[in-house]
Amino acid sequence: MIKVTKLQKHFDKLEVLKGIDIEVEQGEVVVVIGPSGSGKSTFLRCLNLLEQPTGGVIQFEGTNLTDKNVNINELRQRMGMVFQSFNLFPHKTVLENLTLAPLKVKGETAEKAKKTRPLLT
Ligand SMILES: Nc1ncnc2c1ncn2[C@@H]1O[C@H](COP(=O)(O)OP(=O)(O)OP(=O)(O)O)[C@@H](O)[C@H]1O
Numbered sequence: 001m002i003k004v005t006k007l008q009k010h011f012d013k014l015e016v017l018k019g020i021d022i023e024v025e026q027g028e029v030v031v032v033i034g035p036s037g038s039g040k041s042t043f044l045r046c047l048n049l050l051e052q053p054t055g056g057v058i059q060f061e062g063t064n065l066t067d068k069n070v071n072i073n074e075l076r077q078r079m080g081m082v083f084q085s086f087n088l089f090p091h092k093t094v095l096e097n098l099t100l101a102p103l104k105v106k107g108e109t110a111e112k113a114k115k116t117r118p119l120l121t
């Protein structure tokens with residue numbers, strides 16, 4: 001479903017991602033662990049091009065996201081990301097933060113949004 005090959009990202013001289021290879025299948029749960037500043041968020045941000053990778057290939061459901069002709073906004077509707085700490089709504093629960101985008105952007109019902117994220121219920 002998601003296949004990442006030799007993903008690289010550097011900010012000027014700071015090399016953050018040095019050739020990440022990973023494949024994630026539908027329904028698989030993957031935990032990325034590492035010290036603060038090791039590049040976890042940068043990796044996730046690269047997955048939907050919130051950061052432009054310096055090198056490598058990201059395939060999502062067979063589409064190469066790094067291809068210039070890709071409609072990234074369409075793909076982003078199917079690849080959700082919830083930010084950490086100050087980017088979360090403190091008055092909402094974890095589940096409400098996670099289902100907000102599908103409710104607002106895709107017009108899903110609360111029931112469906114919740115059901116398609118069964119690991120969180
Ligand atoms: N836009 C940016 N410009 C320059 N450097 C950046 C940028 N974004 C991240 N970095 C640097 O890249 C490195 C990785 O940061 P990142 O936020 O990905 O780490 P993290 O593993 O998510 O950390 P945390 O556990 O604190 O969330 C850090 O050294 C950070 O300062």
Ligand SMILES: [Mg+2]
Pocket residue numbers: 040041042084
């Ligand atoms: Mg982070």
